Amino acid sequence: QENPLILGIESSCDETGVGLVRGTELLTNTVSSSMEEHVRFGGVIPEIASRAHLDAFVPTLQQALSDAGVTLEDVDAIAVTSGPGLAGALMVGVSAAKALALATGKPLYAINHLVAHVGVGLLDESIAAMTQGGQLPENLGALLVSGGHTEILRVRSIASDVELLGATIDDAAGEAFDKVARLLGLNYPGGPAIDKLAREGNAKAIRFPRGLTMPKYMGTAEAPGPHRYDFSFSGLKTAVARCVEGYEARGEEVPFADVAASFQEAVLDVITAKAVLACKEQGITTLLLGGGVAANSRLRELAHQRCLAAGITLLVPKFSLCTDNGAMVAALGAQLVMNGVAPSDLAFAPDSSMP
Ligand code: KG4
Ligand code: ZN
Numbered sequence: 001q002e003n004p005l006i007l008g009i010e011s012s013c014d015e016t017g018v019g020l021v022r023g024t025e026l027l028t029n030t031v032s033s034s035m036e037e038h039v040r041f042g043g044v045i046p047e048i049a050s051r052a053h054l055d056a057f058v059p060t061l062q063q064a065l066s067d068a069g070v071t072l073e074d075v076d077a078i079a080v081t082s083g084p085g086l087a088g089a090l091m092v093g094v095s096a097a098k099a100l101a102l103a104t105g106k107p108l109y110a111i112n113h114l115v116a117h118v119g120v121g122l123l124d125e126s127i128a129a130m131t132q133g134g135q136l137p138e139n140l141g142a143l144l145v146s147g148g149h150t151e152i153l154r155v156r157s158i159a160s161d162v163e164l165l166g167a168t169i170d171d172a173a174g175e176a177f178d179k180v181a182r183l184l185g186l187n188y189p190g191g192p193a194i195d196k197l198a199r200e201g202n203a204k205a206i207r208f209p210r211g212l213t214m215p216k217y218m219g220t221a222e223a224p225g226p227h228r229y230d231f232s233f234s235g236l237k238t239a240v241a242r243c244v245e246g247y248e249a250r251g252e253e254v255p256f257a258d259v260a261a262s263f264q265e266a267v268l269d270v271i272t273a274k275a276v277l278a279c280k281e282q283g284i285t286t287l288l289l290g291g292g293v294a295a296n297s298r299l300r301e302l303a304h305q306r307c308l309a310a311g312i313t314l315l316v317p318k319f320s321l322c323t324d325n326g327a328m329v330a331a332l333g334a335q336l337v338m339n340g341v342a343p344s345d346l347a348f349a350p351d352s353s354m355p
Helices: 035-041 046-068 087-104 113-123 125-130 173-183 190-198 234-249 256-282 297-310 326-338
Strands: 005-010 015-022 025-033 077-083 108-112 140-145 150-157 161-167 286-290 313-315
Touching: 005 087, 005 113, 005 326, 015 046, 015 326, 025 046, 025 326, 035 046, 046 087, 077 087, 077 113, 077 326, 087 108, 108 113, 108 326, 113 125, 113 140, 113 150, 113 286, 113 326, 125 313, 140 256, 150 256, 161 256, 173 190, 173 234, 173 256, 190 256, 190 297, 234 256, 256 286, 256 297, 286 297, 297 313
Parallel strands: 005 077, 077 108, 140 286, 286 313
Antiparallel strands: 005 015, 015 025, 140 150, 150 161
């Protein structure tokens, strides 16, 4: 089917997202976040997030339909995030989507949240202008960085062939930002706060460890080691804690801005170096950036520099499409419909640890 109208539903973390997409055209992207309710806990509380999805779902759906000027009857198919994510949170979106599918008789597509972060590139105007429009480039890779995931993907076909090249073995990058922000007395979510504070600091002041890097091999095609494209940030988090404790034990003032800048540089140096290494070695010529950490100003700068030097085209969707939302789910649903993929059996269960 050409240009199907797809309703996309996202509820894997703290964002209740409902998006409407026609083919690769974004009609509306309505998001309600429960982030404010989690701030005082310093992290997303699953039970609170689930309840918030239940409260927000119907109003968010109604808003999206009215903004797009369509009704449920007009929709050709419904797409919903079925994993990975918080189990209880996923269940709210999946239950709602199943109920809508049953009531309307529309086909339902279970969507992998991570693949949707890549598919959203199809909706971005600046990316469409750089590519063929309506199509993702060939030899595409993706660097997904958020509070829940840090992964390098190779995308041969967005509808049927996405391969995981590397991922974090402990904390996600955004999680590391959030935990270190807490150590530095900054509010949750910590990413934006560190990004801001780091601009006043010296990124070379403290040399923090670069997890799972092999300086000998980096940038060369020699001897692939274990975890070549994987990440680890828990050692870095500990190093920052020891560093801050050290200043305090010596009775010195903690140079917070320098610590923030040096920590941020350690995370982003590894992320961008490994993404570019994977691209070079795997014949990937275009890299798409996604996830909430893609908002980071230094990440954008480093990724641009290193991709430019390596001859890789960098695609960065606008921020509202990088963070969790329903339009990305609808965009991938539309690709599945247009590629003739069969809808999901309505009995499917959400999978919180979906690969
Ligand atoms: O994609 P997202 O909204 O939700 C998921 O985690 O799936 O990403 C949120 C994460 C948080 O960890 C937040 O601290 C981080 O993205 N983040 C940032 C920035 N803005 C948000 N990290 C670094 N720099 C930023 N400017
Ligand atoms: Zn996400």
